[in-house]
Amino acid sequence: MTQRALVQFPGLGGYKPGILAQLIRDTPALASVLAEVDQVAAAYGLDSVSGPLTDPAGPEIEELAQTPARLHMACFTAAYVLYQALRDKGIAGDVLLGQSTGEITALAAAGVLTVADAARVLGERELAVEEVNIAGGLVAMRTGAVRAQHLCGAAGGLSLEVSLSNSSEQTVISGTDQDLPRLEAVARAAGVQVTRLLVRYPHHNSALRPAAHRLATVTASYPLRDPAARVFSPILGRFVADAADARRIIDRHLSDPVHYLAAIRTLYDDYGIREFLEVGARAVLTESTRETLPAGVVLLGPPPNAGDARQILDVLTGSATPQVPPLAVVKTVVPADEPIAPSTNGVAAAQPAASTNGSVNGFSAPATNGAAVRSLPSRAELLARLRTIFAEALGYPEDVFTEDAHLEADLGIASVKKTELLIRLLDEYQLPTPPAHLRMRDYTTLPKLAGLMEDLAADGTAA
Known part of the structure; x- marks a missing residue:
C-alpha cells in the first residue's frame, strides 16, 4: 500500500460460522487466541466461541445473537485473529478504528488490552446491561442525524437518542420499548424507512449510565497500556493518546454515542487516509464509508460469499482482486435504511413492530x-x-x-x-x-x- 491506510473493525455483525476454520489449521499459533477467549467465555457460563468460528455448520448470526455476550466475543475474536494474520503479511495499517464494540477490538489490536481482558470487558458489558435491565433497543433509519433528531422530538420520547451516526443516510436511534414504537410510527408517516434491530437494550444511550458505571467499576483493575499503534476513537472523536483515554472508552462506550461519520471524514480530510480496510468476517462498515467519502478512495473488505478467512486476507493484501466491490452504494427512489453495525452492524432485524396502518419492517x-x-x-x-x-x-x-x-x-x-x-x-x-x-x-x-x-x-x- 502506497497511501495512508485505515484498518477498521466492525462491532456486532462481524461474524460468520466457520470463518476461521482453515486459517487456524494453516496457522496453529493463532489458535491460542481462540483458546484464551474460550476460557473467558467459560468463566461467564458461555459455550465456546471457537466452535462457531471454526465450524462451517455452526449457528448463523441470528441464532448466536440470542446470547449477546457470546456473539460479541465471536465478532471480536474473528476480527482480532484476521488482523493478526494481516499483520503477519506485512499490513498493519497507519490508523486503527473500531465502531461500537469494535473499539474494544481496536484497543486490543493496538496492545492496550490483552485478548483475555478484552473478552472480559465484553462479558462484563453484558452483565452490566442485564443488571440495569432497561428494556429497549435500536432503530435504524435511512436519514441523517439532524433529521433523525427532529423525528425523535416529534415522537416525544424522553429516552430517544441518536446512538450511531454512520453516514449522511444512516442513523441509528436508541430508546426504550415504550418510546421506540412512537418513533417508528412518526418516521413512517414522514416517509423514512425504519427497521428495529435485534438487540435487547438501548445501547449508546445515556439511560445506560448506571450500567456504564458498573462496567467502569468492575474493569478498573484491568491493566491498560499506552497504544502501540495509532487508534482513532469515534466515541472520543480524536486519537487515543494514552491508557487514560482507553479507560475513558471502556467507561463510556455503553452510554455515549458513536460518531463514525465524523471520524471517517476527519481521517480523510485532516490526516490523508485514502485506503480503508475492513477487517472482520463480513462487510459491515464499508458501505457507510462509501456513502461518506469521494469515489476515489480505496475500499477493501470481505467479499460476498467469503466463507474462509483466507479469501478475505487475499482481498485485503491485494493477492486477489475482489469478485465485486465489498458493498456498493444503493440509490433508490424509495426511502430505505442500512444500519452497520454497529452494535447494530448487520444483525438481522428483530420481530417487526406493526404500525397503526399495518405497515411492517418499514x-x-x-x-x-x-x-x-x-x-x-x-x-x-x-x-x-x-x-x-x-x-x-x-x-x-x-x-x-x-x-x-x-x-x-x-x-x-x-x-x-x-x-x-x-x-x-x-x-x-x-x-x-x-x-x-x-x-x-x-x-x-x-x-x-x-x-x-x-x-x-x-x-x-x-x-
Whole structure:
C-alpha cells in the first residue's frame, strides 16, 4: 500500500460460522487466541466461541445473537485473529478504528488490552446491561442525524437518542420499548424507512449510565497500556493518546454515542487516509464509508460469499482482486435504511413492530388505489428478476445469487437492505403490504423472497 491506510473493525455483525476454520489449521499459533477467549467465555457460563468460528455448520448470526455476550466475543475474536494474520503479511495499517464494540477490538489490536481482558470487558458489558435491565433497543433509519433528531422530538420520547451516526443516510436511534414504537410510527408517516434491530437494550444511550458505571467499576483493575499503534476513537472523536483515554472508552462506550461519520471524514480530510480496510468476517462498515467519502478512495473488505478467512486476507493484501466491490452504494427512489453495525452492524432485524396502518419492517402500502394485483411471472422468471435487482443495486455479479445463498450470512446483505429492495419489487408488481406478523429475517434466500411475493399475489397474506 502506497497511501495512508485505515484498518477498521466492525462491532456486532462481524461474524460468520466457520470463518476461521482453515486459517487456524494453516496457522496453529493463532489458535491460542481462540483458546484464551474460550476460557473467558467459560468463566461467564458461555459455550465456546471457537466452535462457531471454526465450524462451517455452526449457528448463523441470528441464532448466536440470542446470547449477546457470546456473539460479541465471536465478532471480536474473528476480527482480532484476521488482523493478526494481516499483520503477519506485512499490513498493519497507519490508523486503527473500531465502531461500537469494535473499539474494544481496536484497543486490543493496538496492545492496550490483552485478548483475555478484552473478552472480559465484553462479558462484563453484558452483565452490566442485564443488571440495569432497561428494556429497549435500536432503530435504524435511512436519514441523517439532524433529521433523525427532529423525528425523535416529534415522537416525544424522553429516552430517544441518536446512538450511531454512520453516514449522511444512516442513523441509528436508541430508546426504550415504550418510546421506540412512537418513533417508528412518526418516521413512517414522514416517509423514512425504519427497521428495529435485534438487540435487547438501548445501547449508546445515556439511560445506560448506571450500567456504564458498573462496567467502569468492575474493569478498573484491568491493566491498560499506552497504544502501540495509532487508534482513532469515534466515541472520543480524536486519537487515543494514552491508557487514560482507553479507560475513558471502556467507561463510556455503553452510554455515549458513536460518531463514525465524523471520524471517517476527519481521517480523510485532516490526516490523508485514502485506503480503508475492513477487517472482520463480513462487510459491515464499508458501505457507510462509501456513502461518506469521494469515489476515489480505496475500499477493501470481505467479499460476498467469503466463507474462509483466507479469501478475505487475499482481498485485503491485494493477492486477489475482489469478485465485486465489498458493498456498493444503493440509490433508490424509495426511502430505505442500512444500519452497520454497529452494535447494530448487520444483525438481522428483530420481530417487526406493526404500525397503526399495518405497515411492517418499514414497508408502506403500495399506492394501488384498489387496482388489481398484477400477475407475477413464472417462478424462474421471478427469480431471474430478483437476481437482477439485487445484483444491480449492490454491484454484485448475478451468479453469486445462487438459490441456497444466505443473503446475510453469505453475501453480507443486511436485512434492512433486503427490505429496501423488496419494497421496489412490491411496487413494481403492485403487491400488497406484508402482514404485521411477518419477520423479514425468515426470508434468507431469493427463493424464499419469491415465495413471499407469490403468497402476496395470491391472497395478500404470507404463509
